[in-house]
Amino acid sequence: MSAAAPLPEPPALPSGFLAAIGMNAERKRDIERYREILTAANSHTNLVGASTLQDFERRHVIDSAQLMWFEPLALTWADLGSGAGLPGIVLAILMKGRAGGHVHLVESMAKRCRFLAEVVGALALPATLHHGRAEAVSVSVQVVTARACAPLPRLLDFAQPFFARGARGLFLKGQDVDNEIQDARKRWGFSCRTLESLSDPRGRVLAMEGLRHV
Numbered sequence: 001m002s003a004a005a006p007l008p009e010p011p012a013l014p015s016g017f018l019a020a021i022g023m024n025a026e027r028k029r030d031i032e033r034y035r036e037i038l039t040a041a042n043s044h045t046n047l048v049g050a051s052t053l054q055d056f057e058r059r060h061v062i063d064s065a066q067l068m069w070f071e072p073l074a075l076t077w078a079d080l081g082s083g084a085g086l087p088g089i090v091l092a093i094l095m096k097g098r099a100g101g102h103v104h105l106v107e108s109m110a111k112r113c114r115f116l117a118e119v120v121g122a123l124a125l126p127a128t129l130h131h132g133r134a135e136a137v138s139v140s141v142q143v144v145t146a147r148a149c150a151p152l153p154r155l156l157d158f159a160q161p162f163f164a165r166g167a168r169g170l171f172l173k174g175q176d177v178d179n180e181i182q183d184a185r186k187r188w189g190f191s192c193r194t195l196e197s198l199s200d201p202r203g204r205v206l207a208m209e210g211l212r213h214v
Contacts, residue, residue: 017198020068021072022098030123031061031093034119038115047083048060060086061090063147063172065090070195075102076104077103077104077141077144078137078144078167081106085105085115085116085119087145088105088116091145095125104128106130108131134158135158138161140166142167144162144163144170146171163210172197173204175204188211188214190212191210
């Protein structure tokens, strides 16, 4: 059996990245506590791939935190299909102490909601948990986001009400995002930019505005 191809080297973080997203000693402690809670829960509930916890900072923290690099002025966020709290919990940790900072965690599965509630309570996060479908959540935010929630055409079904209330979209996607965009344009009109991920050269961050039915 041939050896698996080595993973590509992660990209270098931009100068000033950690300072720009507001990382400090207190937030680092919260990130570590989140990792501990997630690792414990993951032993009996499938939240993330077990192997990804070995590279927790890059695969999960930086992957989530980069959204604040791309949207540095945004204070209110909605994370659709929040699951293990990625990116929403990381964003909420980084929002602690910021006037007006708040994250809405939207999740339809009860066992994942129980996990999210535990983390939000343990870390006293500026976050609201919504147990239900994204289409039924009526909140206004500046940015709607998601990671590993659904292919783009379906994800836009979930996100459309947030766009209609003025949100921009910032979605964590993989290297096949161009095909997803083509599929989405069969039903949706929008403007978008595809940004290179700061955590994985194979990843992309899709910035979207002006969502409308066609």
